[in-house]
Amino acid sequence: MAAAPSTSPLAPLPPALADAVRDDASLRRFLHGLPGVDQVGVEQRAAGLATRSIKKAAKMWAIDTAISMVDLTTLEGADTAGKVRSLAAKARRPDPDRPDVPRVAAVCVYPDMVATAKAGLEGTGVHVASVATAFPSGRSIMPVKLADTRHAVEQGADEIDMVIDRGAFLSGDYGAVFDEIKQVKEACGDAHLKVILETGELATYDNVRRASWLALLAGGDFIKTSTGKVSPAATLPVTHVMLQAVRDWRDLTGELRGVKPAGGIRSTKDAIKYLVAVHEVAGPEWLTADLFRFGASTLLNDLLMQRRTQLDGHYSGPDYVTVD
Amino acid sequence: MSENRISLGKTETRIPVAKTYKLYIGGKFPRSESARSYPVTDSKGAFLANAAQGSRKDARDAVSAARKAFAGWSGATAYNRGQVLYRVAEVLEGRREQFAAEVSAAEGVGAKKAQALVDTAIDRWVWYAGWTDKIAAVLGSSNPVAGPYFSFSTPEPTGVVAVLAPQQSSLLGLISVVAPVIASGNTAVVVTSQDRPLPAITLSEVLATSDLPGGVVNLLTGRTAEIAPWLASHADVNALDLTGAPEAIRGDLERAAAGTVKRVLRVRGGEDFGREPDIGRLRAYLETKTVWHPMGV
Numbered sequence: 092m093a094a095a096p097s098t099s100p101l102a103p104l105p106p107a108l109a110d111a112v113r114d115d116a117s118l119r120r121f122l123h124g125l126p127g128v129d130q131v132g133v134e135q136r137a138a139g140l141a142t143r144s145i146k147k148a149a150k151m152w153a154i155d156t157a158i159s160m161v162d163l164t165t166l167e168g169a170d171t172a173g174k175v176r177s178l179a180a181k182a183r184r185p186d187p188d189r190p191d192v193p194r195v196a197a198v199c200v201y202p203d204m205v206a207t208a209k210a211g212l213e214g215t216g217v218h219v220a221s222v223a224t225a226f227p228s229g230r231s232i233m234p235v236k237l238a239d240t241r242h243a244v245e246q247g248a249d250e251i252d253m254v255i256d257r258g259a260f261l262s263g264d265y266g267a268v269f270d271e272i273k274q275v276k277e278a279c280g281d282a283h284l285k286v287i288l289e290t291g292e293l294a295t296y297d298n299v300r301r302a303s304w305l306a307l308l309a310g311g312d313f314i315k316t317s318t319g320k321v322s323p324a325a326t327l328p329v330t331h332v333m334l335q336a337v338r339d340w341r342d343l344t345g346e347l348r349g350v351k352p353a354g355g356i357r358s359t360k361d362a363i364k365y366l367v368a369v370h371e372v373a374g375p376e377w378l379t380a381d382l383f384r385f386g387a388s389t390l391l392n393d394l395l396m397q398r399r400t401q402l403d404g405h406y407s408g409p410d411y412v413t414v415d
Numbered sequence: 416m417s418e419n420r421i422s423l424g425k426t427e428t429r430i431p432v433a434k435t436y437k438l439y440i441g442g443k444f445p446r447s448e449s450a451r452s453y454p455v456t457d458s459k460g461a462f463l464a465n466a467a468q469g470s471r472k473d474a475r476d477a478v479s480a481a482r483k484a485f486a487g488w489s490g491a492t493a494y495n496r497g498q499v500l501y502r503v504a505e506v507l508e509g510r511r512e513q514f515a516a517e518v519s520a521a522e523g524v525g526a527k528k529a530q531a532l533v534d535t536a537i538d539r540w541v542w543y544a545g546w547t548d549k550i551a552a553v554l555g556s557s558n559p560v561a562g563p564y565f566s567f568s569t570p571e572p573t574g575v576v577a578v579l580a581p582q583q584s585s586l587l588g589l590i591s592v593v594a595p596v597i598a599s600g601n602t603a604v605v606v607t608s609q610d611r612p613l614p615a616i617t618l619s620e621v622l623a624t625s626d627l628p629g630g631v632v633n634l635l636t637g638r639t640a641e642i643a644p645w646l647a648s649h650a651d652v653n654a655l656d657l658t659g660a661p662e663a664i665r666g667d668l669e670r671a672a673a674g675t676v677k678r679v680l681r682v683r684g685g686e687d688f689g690r691e692p693d694i695g696r697l698r699a700y701l702e703t704k705t706v707w708h709p710m711g712v
Contacts, residue, residue: 405671406475408651409482 104308105343112308115266122265122304128296128332137327140371141364150363154398155193157362157390158185160380162220162351164199164388165415166227166319174415175204179211181413186395189402195391196380197250201226202239205246220250220285224275227289227318229254233274240278250283251275254318255302257292265305272309285351285384286311290329291321299329303336313349319386324354327368334372337382347376353386359397362390388415435465436612438473438636439619441480442629447637448472455613458523466612469637471645474604477633478651481575481602484630489572489600493548500544500598503625507537510621514586514614521585521611535689536587542692543594550599550697558705565708570701572600573678574653577646579639581659584688585611589618591688592658595696597631604633604652606643608659612636640664647671654678654700658686 103109111121145153163182165174179198186192197218198208208219221243225231231239240251253275259267276284286306290299306314314333317324330352337348350373356362362385369377377383392412399407435452437444449470455463467473488496507514511533519529551570558566576596581588585608596603607615619634635642640661647655648671655672657665657680665681672679680699 405648405674406478406645406650408649411650 108308108343112269118265118269118305118308119263122301125297125300125304128300130296133296133331134328137331137368140367141327143364143367145363145367151398151401153363153366154359154394154401156378157359157366157385158394158398159193159196160384161195161391161394162197162199162353162384162386163195163391164319164353164386166199166201166222170201170204172204172207175200175207176211177413177415179208179217181391181415182212182217183215185391186398186412189398192395192398196384199250199252199386202243202246202248205243205248209247218249219247220252221246221248222252222254222287222318224253224271226252226254226287227320229256229289230258233271236271237274237278240275244278244280244282248282250285250313251279252285252287252315254287254289255306257289260293260298260302260305265301268302268305269309272306272311276310283312284310285313285315285349287315287318287353288333289318289321290316290325291323296328296332299332300336303333304340307336307340307348311348313351313384315351315353315384315386317352317354317386319354322355325352325356325386327364330365331368331372334369334377337377338373347382349382349384350377351384351386356385356387357389358393359390362394433464436467436616436636438467438469438477439616439623439632439634440473440477440630441483441633442623444619444623445473445476448476451637453637455610457520463520463613466616466636469606469635469642471642473635473637474606474642474645475649477604477635478575478577478646478649480630480633481604482651484628485572485574485602487628488597488602488631491600493551493600496598496600497544497547499626500547500594501541503622503627504537504540504544506621506625507540507618510617511537513617517613517617518586521608521613522583532584532587532689536590539587539590539688539692540594543598543697546595546694546697547598550694550701553694554698554701554703560707563710565710566705567708568703568705570599570698571704573700573702574601575651576601576603576654576656576700577643577649577652578603578605578656579643579659580605580607580615581686581688582608582610582639584608586614586618587688588658589615591692592656592696593618593632596656596700597627599697599701601654601700602631602633604635604646606635606637606639606646606659609637609639643668644671647677648674650675652677654680656680656682656699658682 165178182195182198194217197220199220200208202221205221223240223243224236255268288302293299303314333350340348369383395412396407437446447467447469451468452465453468455466457463514533515529518532554570556568560566578592615634622632647668655677
């Protein structure tokens, strides 16, 4: 490992964790020493919490909270400046008919669109998030990944969504992944770092738990499930495992780190299931856009339609919200 | 225990298979979200089966399914729609006896009269199947205009149509209101006759096993007065057929439909479905699009 823990800009870790990041071998020992995930148990618990019925005032609160947690995302090869501008307009005022709808948390774009998004969101408090480090595969050399990150930060990105090198992680080279995250974190400067684990490629819940801890140890401010380009993307059980990780991290260090499920969350019903999981697994202090986000593009429209249904007393339709 | 045993050869000891039917939404047969069902009786009050009692959320799901199916169905060629509908008629024909028995039980008519109603219903379906590729020629036109343009008008389907099926005529009436909706390329959410839903349920089994794409027709059994207001006010429904609407709420339904500018067909259920049909019901769910195309450029 290149970077010694003493150069870390973060608060000093408690002894148990500081020992874990001393060298490759102790990192491996720590990650493999984490308790295994009870697959049946976590899936059952996730399914059980998902049956909870949230109605009326609580539902209205959940919808508004979910809207304020959305990272409105466009990550397509076909993105244009016009599309990013219209997305920024939507982030500023999600439902033009109803000014009381909260703004979304951030707009998430590719690095070359950061300046466009930044201009469109000037003075609104809506953050600009940028993916970086050879998103979505993460298959590039370190200098390119760091340059990618610095470019996004220079353009004004408030948050960086990096992908980890899943190949290195799966072949057991935890030190490489740790260094990678650490270097990107340094390149981020003041920008928040979200670490995308791409859980759809990690194969087991145990790996998700290890990757979560690895990202937390290396200084990621958020751990994020997926790029949205791989199926399966975010699932409730995987998000449970990650929420457990940030909760345990808080218990050990007192620091609050965030979780962002991304990809495949399309309906209000799904979003509310995630909020229930956040409340029950991590705790109510995580129910804020600073610590929990939804990476989504179509979810916002469904949230807006559901909000109208609650207020108007009749069902709304996709003709009444924007296409993107 | 012994009386519960099926004794082969002694058919009188066999217990009838009592049915609990489900809804038909998006090509699948889900239970009602509300988990309710209600008993269906014949015209004399004897128990026939249990039908699912659809709720507003089932109606919402049905509208989503119909919206999803609309692009494919309205985009299919008229010829293809005609073929699909004709195939439905073939499958209907194969279930003639079952339909006749259900119509007879539901409407309290004799076997012969029921058979005649079923035959007319199947003929009606074939009649509408034939119209799919002809209606554009009848309702469309090329328009003489004073300018260097080729101006033409074509009828286009309205979208998702909510149909309140006639309460009395359980099969012929149902087919007479559903076939014209889908023949012209619309998709339908149908609330079946409240007290006589069995022929409609069997129709859904026919539709599911023919070539009709899932979601083009969605059938909801249940209380019409409970489901209809949600369909009338739903912003993603484009037209409303009030044929089977309860008299007491017709005005409210029309007002709710006006809130999102729906097309409303205000026919009352008392019409005689046995008479020779015309293209009025086809025309009701079509919108005319006129295109001005420059010439000589």
